[in-house]
Amino acid sequence: MDEQEARLILQSSRPGEEDRADPQIAEAFAATEQNPELARWLAEEQAFDRALAAHLAAIPAPFGLRTRLLAQAAPPRPSRWSRWILSLAGAAALLFLLVQVADFWRNAAPASAALPSFASEMVSFVKLDPPLELMSGDLGTIKGWIAKQESPTPQVPPQMAALPPVGCRVLSFREHDVTLICFQRDGKRLAHLFVVDRAALPSVKPGAPPTFNQTGDWATASWAEKDRVYMIAVQGDQATVQGFLPSA
Numbered sequence: 568m569d570e571q572e573a574r575l576i577l578q579s580s581r582p583g584e585e586d587r588a589d590p591q592i593a594e595a596f597a598a599t600e601q602n603p604e605l606a607r608w609l610a611e612e613q614a615f616d617r618a619l620a621a622h623l624a625a626i627p628a629p630f631g632l633r634t635r636l637l638a639q640a641a642p643p644r645p646s647r648w649s650r651w652i653l654s655l656a657g658a659a660a661l662l663f664l665l666v667q668v669a670d671f672w673r674n675a676a677p678a679s680a681a682l683p684s685f686a687s688e689m690v691s692f693v694k695l696d697p698p699l700e701l702m703s704g705d706l707g708t709i710k711g712w713i714a715k716q717e718s719p720t721p722q723v724p725p726q727m728a729a730l731p732p733v734g735c736r737v738l739s740f741r742e743h744d745v746t747l748i749c750f751q752r753d754g755k756r757l758a759h760l761f762v763v764d765r766a767a768l769p770s771v772k773p774g775a776p777p778t779f780n781q782t783g784d785w786a787t788a789s790w791a792e793k794d795r796v797y798m799i800a801v802q803g804d805q806a807t808v809q810g811f812l813p814s815a
Contacts, residue, residue, distance in 0.1 A: 570605055573598045577609055681768050685740055686780045686787045689747075690800050692738065693759045694785065697749065699734035709735045709748060718744040719795055721762035724813040727799070730758060743767035752801065758811060761798040768796045777812060779805045788812055 568576075568591075576595040580587075587593050599606040701712045706723065709732055713720050718737045730750035738745040738761075745763045752758045765771060768791075771778070777790040786808040789798040799811050 568594055568598060570598070570602060573602075573605060574608065578612065681741070682771055682778060682789055683780060685763075685768060686789065686798060686800075687782055688740065689738070689745070689759075689761055689798065690782050690785045690787060693747075693749075693757070693800060697736070697747065697759075699747075699749065700736040702734040704731055704733070706732050706748075713737075713746055713748075716744075718746045719762045719764055721746060721748065721760060721795070721797060722792065723748070723760060724799075724811060726811045726813075727758060727760055733757060741767055756802055759800040761800070763796050765791055765794050765796050771796045777809075779808070781805070 573595040576592055577599075580592050580595075587596060599609050701709060703709050703712075706728065710720055713735060716737050727750055730752060733749040733751055735746065735748045738747055740763060743764050743766065745761055745767075748760045750758045750760070765773075768789075771789060771791040773791040773793060775791065777788045780787045780789070781804065784802055785800060786803050786805055787798055787800045788805075788808045788811075789796060790812075791797070799808055801808050801811065
């Protein structure tokens with residue numbers, strides 16, 4: 568292995584000892600013990616990476632960034648060579664994402680504040696046209712697709728079930744799957760129904776009255792039924808969203 572090949576491999580390796588189990592990466596690290604110039608280059612490269620990570624960690628991420636990034640991410644296709652190519656082509660972008668995700672979990676709100684965080688994060692996703700994984704005008708087809716994903720299947724409130732469905736997708740909140748179904752309200756506006764396991768939002772108790780929240784021109788209503796938490800999000804005020812609740 569020559570010096571140029573060793574540098575290429577070392578640039579693609581991750582911090583820690585995990586990658587050193589790979590024979591080629593282990594060989595590249597071994598080369599630094601025989602080549603002082605290569606060892607000096609690696610030390611400078613690692614110092615730069617640490618400084619960049621510290622700087623990026625100080626930059627606040629836009630709220631809801633994690634939800635939108637995970638929603639738009641392609642399914643992973645693990646490969647040693649693809650991992651190296653990705654690392655070389657987008658190391659800075661990948662580092663930024665990892666820092667922001669770690670920062671998100673480090674500063675996660677306690678359970679008592681989880682519902683406002685959930686509402687704000689989900690609204691931040693649907694404020695823009697949400698990319699849906701299934702486009703369908705048939706609610707039965709949508710529920711069938713959700714069941715195949717093993718995501719929470721909602722009992723759609725009658726007032727929402729009367730609207731034409733548009734499609735659905737699966738999101739994530741604190742490592743729990745969140746089902747999203749979108750319905751056509753009027754014109755170009757949509758009504759959004761979310762459902763997640765109550766383990767993600769333990770402060771929401773079945774039988775309690777709905778909790779309303781206003782985020783700009785978006786209103787949400789959240790409530791629990793058995794082991795599920797539901798949330799409806801629409802553009803409008805409390806009266807608007809209240810018209811879609813099961814008891815309305």
